[in-house]
Amino acid sequence: MGASEAGKILDEWRQGDFTLFEVPFPVLAHDDGGMYIIERMSPGAVVISQTCDIVQDLSRKQFVQIAALEKVDAEALGAASRLERPRYAYLDALVHHSLIVDLDRVATVDKRLVASWHREEGCQNDISRRAFSQATGRHKNRFAFPDAFVDAIVGVRTWVQKHRSKVATPRGQFIQALAEIRVKTDKWQDEPPFSEHLEFIGILKGDPSSACRKLWEEPIKQLAGLITDKFSNAVFSLTTYQDLSTFEYITSDRLDYDGLSPK
Numbered sequence: 470m471g472a473s474e475a476g477k478i479l480d481e482w483r484q485g486d487f488t489l490f491e492v493p494f495p496v497l498a499h500d501d502g503g504m505y506i507i508e509r510m511s512p513g514a515v516v517i518s519q520t521c522d523i524v525q526d527l528s529r530k531q532f533v534q535i536a537a538l539e540k541v542d543a544e545a546l547g548a549a550s551r552l553e554r555p556r557y558a559y560l561d562a563l564v565h566h567s568l569i570v571d572l573d574r575v576a577t578v579d580k581r582l583v584a585s586w587h588r589e590e591g592c593q594n595d596i597s598r599r600a601f602s603q604a605t606g607r608h609k610n611r612f613a614f615p616d617a618f619v620d621a622i623v624g625v626r627t628w629v630q631k632h633r634s635k636v637a638t639p640r641g642q643f644i645q646a647l648a649e650i651r652v653k654t655d656k657w658q659d660e661p662p663f664s665e666h667l668e669f670i671g672i673l674k675g676d677p678s679s680a681c682r683k684l685w686e687e688p689i690k691q692l693a694g695l696i697t698d699k700f701s702n703a704v705f706s707l708t709t710y711q712d713l714s715t716f717e718y719i720t721s722d723r724l725d726y727d728g729l730s731p732k
Contacts (some may be wrong), residue, residue, distance in 0.1 A: 472527045474583035482523045482583060485560060485591030487515040487538065495573050509538035515560070515570045515591060516583060517605050522664070527580055535583070537574035540567055552649070555611055555725050556562045558604035560591045572608040578700040612722035614652075615659045621699045622724065625650075628695055630713045632688070640688040648710070653721035667694050670721060677707050693728050 493508040507600035516523060518533035536558070541549075549559040549569045592598040605685075635641035651674050654664035671692070677685075693705035 470581050470612050472581070472693075475573060475581045479527075479580055480524050481519075482516060482588055483590075483592065483598070484518065484520045484523065484605075485511055487520075487560070487589050487591050487599060488586035489513040489538075489566070489589060490586055492535070493535070494576050509537075509574070511571075511574070512540060512566075512568065513538040513672065515558075515574075516572070516642040517558075517572070517575065518725070521578070523583075531579060532577050533580050533583060534575050534577055537571045537576075538568045538573075539571045541569050544565070545569065551724075552607070553725055555604075557698055558601055558608070560601060561593065562589065562591050567593045570604075572605060606724075612723060614722070615657060615663060617660055618663050624699065625692070625695050625701075625724075628692065633719070639684050640691070642681070643688040643692075644676070644686040644719070645679055646673050646677060650717070650724045651659060651721035653717065653725060660724065662700065662702050665702065667700050668703045668721075669703060670717070671705065671707045672713060673707060673709050676711065 470688060490513060493510050494511055494514075494515040496509055498505055498507050514535040514537060516533055517536045522530050523533055539557075541557075542637050544558070545554070546559070546564060546567065546569060548554045551558040552559075555572065556573050558572055560570060563569065592601055629644055632638070632640040633644045636645060651670045651672065653668040653670060656664060658664060687708065696705050698704050
């Protein structure tokens, strides 16, 4: 395929677009004999480079990055949609295929290869495009919490996992209403107490009614207790994105499941 023909086809591609054509992903491996390349097949691939790089003329931008698709169960799909597993990115268009994007398995390819694929639209609107872009960026830019902190916070993760699906209970409803939990401190230390002051900020997806807040009083106290039992210098607060200041957001770090896996 010539550069001109490929360029016209690539003008239609956007970040998050994918193919369900089986794609081999190379892995550089090593044994006693030295380095060698193995191929792992994927049921498809997603273009994760920015749209401006995809559509730019081949003479100036010849390569883009793609990520592998992975077949998963409903639980993993849900975790990816809630941004709990930074390794994986979620696309609505892949849900009925039970596929998610594995951002740990990427490859650099010539854009003419992408132009030869059948394009499937990955993001149907600006909201999904923004969410996918944020997921790919967060994969590389998330904060590395101290190991001892990760060990200490596992109880919080376990509590959230245990009660998330119990939507008929106040605990489950409260967890469903939580968009994320962030941690703020002036300066991290590697060992307990980690900082002179730790602030855990639970951010709600919306502004719940006073009746909901009343119903959630017990689970809120339970979650706060799990935190303060482990961190005597910590406080827990609830807020919304509307009420959280930009400064508070950019000076805090999101807790995620990839960074909080039990040993």
